[in-house]
Amino acid sequence: GEDVEQSLFLSVREGDSSVINCTYTDSSSTYLYWYKQEPGAGLQLLTYIFSNMDMKQDQRLTVLLNKKDKHLSLRIADTQTGDSAIYFCAESNTGNQFYFGTGTSLTVIP
Amino acid sequence: NAGVTQTPKFRVLKTGQSMTLLCAQDMNHEYMYWYRQDPGMGLRLIHYSVGEGTTAKGEVPDGYNVSRLKKQNFLLGLESAAPSQTSVYFCASTPGGYASTDTQYFGPGTRLTVL
Numbered sequence: 001g002e003d004v005e006q007s008l009f010l011s012v013r014e015g016d017s018s019v020i021n022c023t024y025t026d027s028s029s030t031y032l033y034w035y036k037q038e039p040g041a042g043l044q045l046l047t048y049i050f051s052n053m054d055m056k057q058d059q060r061l062t063v064l065l066n067k068k069d070k071h072l073s074l075r076i077a078d079t080q081t082g083d084s085a086i087y088f089c090a091e092s093n094t095g096n097q098f099y100f101g102t103g104t105s106l107t108v109i110p
Numbered sequence: 111n112a113g114v115t116q117t118p119k120f121r122v123l124k125t126g127q128s129m130t131l132l133c134a135q136d137m138n139h140e141y142m143y144w145y146r147q148d149p150g151m152g153l154r155l156i157h158y159s160v161g162e163g164t165t166a167k168g169e170v171p172d173g174y175n176v177s178r179l180k181k182q183n184f185l186l187g188l189e190s191a192a193p194s195q196t197s198v199y200f201c202a203s204t205p206g207g208y209a210s211t212d213t214q215y216f217g218p219g220t221r222l223t224v225l
Contacts, residue, residue, distance in 0.1 A: 008150065033213075042114075042200055042216030043153075088152060096141070096160060097168065098214060100153040 004101040006089055011107045018076040020104045022089030025070065029091040032065060034074045037086045037103070046074070046087075076106075084108045111136050116201050116217040123191045123224045131186040131220050133201030140206030142184035143168075143214065144176060146197040153200065159184055160206060191224045198222070 003025040012018045024032070030051050035043040049056045049063045049072075056063045062075040076083055089101040117132045133142065140161050145153040145168075155168030159178040173195060175187045184203075188195060198221050202214040 004152075006152075040219075042202075042218050043214070044216070045213040048213070097155060097158065098143075099155075100145075102150055102152040 004089055004091055004099050006087075006101040006104045008102060009105050009107070011109060012079050013109050014079060014081060016079055018074075018079045018083065018106055018108075020074045020076075020087050020089075020106065022072040022074075022101050023070055024072065024089070024091050024099075024101075026091060026093055026099070027070065028093045029070075030093045031091065032063075032072050033090040033092070033098070034061075034063065034072075035088040035090060035100075037088065039085075043088060079106075079108050081108045081110055113137065114201055114203055114215050114217040116199075116220050118220060119218065120221050121223070123188075123222065125192060125224060127191050128187070128189050129191065129222075130188075131199055131201075131222075133184045133186070133203075133217060134182055135184075135201075135203040135215070136182060137203065137205075137215065138181070139203035139215070140181075141204045142178065143202045143204075144174070144184065144186045145200045145202065146170065146195075147200060147219075148197050156186065156199075191222075193224045196222060196224045 033048040034046045037043045060077045064073045086103040088103045092098045114135045143158040144156040157176040159165045162181040177185045201217040
C-alpha cells in the first residue's frame with residue numbers, strides 16, 4: 001500500500017498554534033484529507049484538499065500542500081483543550097481506497 | 111439518520127472462536143469499508159465493497175472474510191480468531207464514485223480482544 005507518515009505526538013499550550021505534519025509517497029494522490037478522532041469514537045472529517053491546490057483555509061484550520069515534496073500540514077490556530085485528539089492524514093487517488101497515516105496525538109496544555 | 115452503526119461495541123473471544131461484526135448504514139451509500147486500528151499503525155484497510163454483491167481485498171485481508179448481500183450491510187467475519195486480531199475495528203461508508211471527494215463516514219468502532 002501507499003505510505004503515509006506522521007509524527008506520533010505533539011503538545012502545545014492553549015492559545016498557541018498547532019502544526020501537524022504528514023508526508024506521503026503516492027505522487028498520483030488526488031485528494032488529501034485530515035480526520036480527527038476523539039477518545040472512544042470513530043474518525044470525523046475535518047477538511048480535505050485537492051492535489052491541484054496548495055492551501056485551503058477553513059476558520060481556525062489551514063491546510064498547506066507541497067506537492068513537489070509530498071508534504072501536507074494542518075495548522076490549528078488558537079488551539080483549545082477541545083482540540084486534544086488524534087489527527088489522521090489520509091490520501092486517495094481513485095476514491096475507492098483511502099490510505100491513512102499513523103495518527104498524531106495532540107495534547108493541549110491549559 | 112443513524113449514520114453508520116456497528117454491532118457489537120465490545121467482544122472478547124478465545125483463540126479459535128469465530129464471530130461476525132455487523133456494519134449498517136442508512137445513507138444509501140455505495141461504498142463500504144472495514145479497517146482495523148492498532149497503536150502506532152493508524153488505520154489499515156481489511157476489505158472493502160464498491161456495491162451490493164461485490165467485495166475486494168484491502169491491505170490486510172488475511173484471516174478475515176466479508177459479505178455485502180444487502181447494500182446497507184457489510185459483514186466482517188473471523189473464522190478462527192487469533193490474538194493478532196485483537197484490535198479496534200472501524201466500518202466506514204462513502205456515497206461512492208470515481209475521483210470522489212466523498213468524506214468517509216465512520217462507525218463508532220468495535221473493540222475486539224482475542225485471548
